Amino acid sequence: MDGTNGNGGTRAAGGAPGDPADRVPAYRQIRVTTPREPVAALADTEARLARETHPVLMSAGAPLFGVVRERDGGGWEVLGSFLEQAPQEARDSMGAAFRRAAQRARDAGDEEAYAACMSAAERMDWEALDELTVAGVRHRVARAECYIRSGPDGPEPPRPSDPGPAGAGRGRGEPCRTRGSVLDPVRPTGMSEALLKADLLTLVRKAGTVPDDVRDDSRRAADTHPGGVLLPPVFMIARRVEGRWRPDSAGSATPQRARDHLAFRLRVMIPWEERLDAEARAPYTAAAERLDAHPADELEAGGHRFRVVRVERLVRFGPEGPEGPRPSDPDPQVPVMVQEQRLREQDLPDDDGDAPGGPDEGTRRLAGLFHEEEARIRALGER
Structure with a gap:
């Protein structure tokens, strides 16, 4: 075994002299x-x-981005689902985590810890910070690169050992396997996961496939963060x-959450985006009903073919x-308070205000489809 905490350093034990x-x-x-x-x-x-295959x-x-905090025993604990799509979304999640920690400290009667956590949360409201130490513990916005496997039939769907169906519309209630997990490159893995990690760590964006700055950052990360950990x-x-x-x-935490998201797109978003009337919506609604009744990883609707795809996430170390x-x-x-200040300076309504004259026709159509879906879900719950 190693005598390291997974955050750096060299191997202290476990190898023969001169290994x-x-x-x-x-x-x-x-x-x-x-x-x-x-x-x-x-x-x-x-x-x-x-x-x-x-x-x-x-x-x-x-x-994708998420919030992690350093552990005394080694590694970094994931504080959420690690599904934020932009760094600021993860910073907002970090601020929310500090507020929850402040409430726990106040409930425990620890006013000093409460003040430290609230001070950190308030900083996150104003500053775009990717790392902050609170009560002696480092917290960080971490980054995960995302990959899929593909074969002759296209991208890989969920595997049998991945979380199974929880019932239509119930994917959100499934536990997230990422929250609370520990990222530690020292921890051993199975052979197949080790091979996948080795493969992903060698991948660098090809010239011409992405902007030059993205490729340069990709090459730089291979040198500055050559290790890695796979998330669920x-x-x-x-x-x-x-x-x-x-x-x-x-991304969704489980296959069923992804299916629920697809059913929502079929019932609400695609009809709105394509301005479909009731007759043109019917094939999409029927496909969503089939998906609810018989959870599947592939579906055809309105001439389109959809598939639930498995995504691997690698955090470089x-x-x-x-x-x-x-x-x-x-x-x-930008941080929430910076955004609010800019709106005040420009004398613009914030996100809760209505534009002059009320919502436009497209917004009204989307709201109607959304409320229709809400009513359907409530009816299912009552039954």
């Missing part, structure tokens, strides 16, 4: 073990088979467009811990 591994930083090592639990052994077997690794698009997979919807599969949703946002990552938002 080259003694000179390799712990965060760069990939440890392999034999899974002992039946579920873990099944997952390792499925991962090995996936290398054969879906051998091509591809970028799944934009990165997430799931998104892909749509077949002109012979190619393209992302059609953000360096000597100071997990990688944070890169300069080239889109970050269009």
